[in-house]
Amino acid sequence: MSSSSRKPLVLGAGVAVAALLLGLASYTATGPEPSTGSAAAAGVSAEPGAGTYPELEKLARREARDPLALxxxxxxxxxxxxxDFKCGFCGKFARDTEPALVKKYVDEGTLRIEWRNFPIFGKDSEAAARAAWAAGQQGRFWQFHAAAYAEGSKEKGFAKDRLVSLARDAGVKDLDRFGRDLDGEGARQAVKKDQDEAYGLGATSTPSFLVNGRPIAGAQPMETFTEAIEAAKKAAGNGAGSAAGKSAEK
Known part of the structure; x- marks a missing residue:
């Protein structure tokens, strides 16, 4: 997929550095699983604030009613x-790592996860992204997320009837509305907004992450995310985080 027509985000010099980091590490999202299983292999430091960029931290939307956030x-x-819902390594992260992060950090209030649709594998990817957004309009995004990333799910494709089936499995109640939302302009604009944000950061593969402004590329081991989250938590506690606690303003 060409990104030549995408308008890059103008966020300052930090974005250029982050784009370089994401580009250098992007092979981990589509290549073999990392062999070391260590945070160091992904370039993540335990030092608070290390490798973080204030411009990128501001990309956290912190919208209280965002259905695509936990x-x-x-x-x-x-x-x-x-x-991307067609990305095998995204599925691996969703099944093997994300649930543990939710249990360890989201449930006790340390971590918020904000999803951005970044379809890069063609029409099926775009359709699945719009369907996920449509499920979110009825409060079932994360249930759709789980169904779409279930083992063997992406191999069945994301044709329209398949997306409706996934929505049904996810507990979406109004399937007629789901179909309208899926094909509507709202879904297209929401997906494009997320997609443009990712391209503007220089992301070239999925999954890609920002942890309080620290770029991480690929379905890294649990230890990588733990290290990044603990460092970000410590930095926020020291007053280094610029975004935490601002949700009340929105």
């Missing part, structure tokens, strides 16, 4: 996730 809007740490 966790408190004023959580000290926000992980923005750019992903």
């Amino acid at each position: 966790g408190r809007a004023d959580a000290p740490v926000v992980m923005v996730e750019y992903a």
Whole structure:
């Protein structure tokens, strides 16, 4: 997919550095699983504030009623996730790592996860992204997310009837509305907004993440995310985080 027509975000010099980091590490999203399983292998430091960029931290939306987010809007740490439902490594992260992060950090109020639709694998990816957004309009985004990322799900494709089936499995009650939302302009604009944000950051593969402004590329091991979240939590506690606690203003 060409991104030549995308308008890059103008966020300052930090974005250029982050784009370089994401580009250098992007092979981890589509290549073999990392062999070391360590945070160090992904370039993540335990030092608070290391490798973070204030411009990128501001991309956390912290909208209290965002149906594509999990966790408190004023959580000290926000992980923005750019992903594609046809991406095998995104599915691996969704099944193997994300539930553990939710249990360890989201449930106790430390972490908020904000999803960004970043379809890069063609029409099926675009359709699945719009369907996920449509499910979110009825409060069932994360249930749709789980169904779409279930083992073997992406191999069945994301044709219209399949998306409706996934919505039904996710507990979407009004399937007629789901169909209208899926094909509507609202879904297209929401997906485009997320997609443009990711391209503007220089992201070239999925999954890609920002943890309080710290870029992480690929379905890294649990230890990588733990290290990043703990460092971000410590930095926020020291007053280094610029975004935490601002949700009340929105």
